[in-house]
Amino acid sequence: MFITFEGIEGSGKGVMLGLTLDWLRRAGHSVLATREPGGSELGAALRALLLDTRNSDMAPEAELFLYLADRAQHVASKIRPALAGGQVALSDRYADSTIVYQGYGRGLDVDELFRLNDLAVKGLWPDLTLVLDLDVETGLERALRRNREQGLAEKEGRFEAESLFFHAKIRSGYQAWAARHPERIRLVDASGSPAEVFGRIEPLLKALR
Ligand code: TYD
Numbered sequence: 293m294f295i296t297f298e299g300i301e302g303s304g305k306g307v308m309l310g311l312t313l314d315w316l317r318r319a320g321h322s323v324l325a326t327r328e329p330g331g332s333e334l335g336a337a338l339r340a341l342l343l344d345t346r347n348s349d350m351a352p353e354a355e356l357f358l359y360l361a362d363r364a365q366h367v368a369s370k371i372r373p374a375l376a377g378g379q380v381a382l383s384d385r386y387a388d389s390t391i392v393y394q395g396y397g398r399g400l401d402v403d404e405l406f407r408l409n410d411l412a413v414k415g416l417w418p419d420l421t422l423v424l425d426l427d428v429e430t431g432l433e434r435a436l437r438r439n440r441e442q443g444l445a446e447k448e449g450r451f452e453a454e455s456l457f458f459h460a461k462i463r464s465g466y467q468a469w470a471a472r473h474p475e476r477i478r479l480v481d482a483s484g485s486p487a488e489v490f491g492r493i494e495p496l497l498k499a500l501r
Contacts, residue, residue, distance in 0.1 A: 293380045293381070294371065294375060294380075294383075294416070294417075295312065295382050295383075295421070296383045296385070296388065296421045297309050297312075297382070297385070298385060298386070298388050298392070298422065298423045298466060298477075299423055299424035299426065300428060300431045300459050300462050300463050301431055301434075301435035302431035302432055302433065302438070303425070303426045304426070304434070304489060308424060308480075309382050309384050310325075312382060312490075312493065313325050313382060315490075315494065315497065316497075321380045322377075322378065322379045322380070323379060324371070324374035324381045324382065326371070326381065326382070326383050327385060328359075328363060328366055328383060329342050329358075329362040329385075330362065331370055332362070332369045333369075334361075335362040335366055338361060342355065342358055352394060352398040352399070352400055353400075356400060356405075356408070359389075359394070360390065360408060360409065360412040363409070363412050366383075367412070367413045372416065386418060387412075387413060388421055388469060388477070390405055390409055391409065391465075392465040392469055393462060393465075395469075396462065396464070396465025396466075396468065397458060397461050397465060402469070419500060420478065420500055421470075421478070422493060423467075423477060424482035424489070425482055426481075428456055428459040428463055430483065431463075432456065478496055480493055
């Protein structure tokens, strides 16, 4: 079983992944929790390049192939082995992030991005993708607060520095993409407390089993 968490910055992916992890473990599952970019050793180096504000003039195609390289290595070295060993794999971001950020966000062709991702992951798409849907202002407020609390360096904040307009495109991109894949992607209202949001996720997890 492979489940991914998607959404704009500050939508609560990390927190919902953690609650899902606890829920699955209590149900007796062995779980791999991972994230992109940076879920593998090679990926950690790629992540540093991708999120460095000094690289903000990166060509969209260069950025794309770095994300795809990160994902290909992540799938091969972490996700596939976990699934083969009978674990449930949870990932904070996956291929849909590329389709939405590089496609709906940066303007690359969405269908082409789907094919390139399919190549990078050799056809491994999640059983369930949860898109945490939240208004952009609330998301950015949450993300900026988290960055301040964790004392994250400037260079970790390349995307947080993007305009509200860009993030609004990302939110509507997720909505449009989810509508194209209703069999796999579920939009979840991410407003409210963590317990409230997880209360919306739990029935979707139950329906999987
Ligand atoms: P991260 O620090 O993981 O942010 P978040 O907490 O929002 O997940 O940074 C990931 C950033 O990279 C995020 O702004 C989205 C972007 N991204 C892409 O543009 N394409 C991708 O394929 C992935 C995986 C992430």
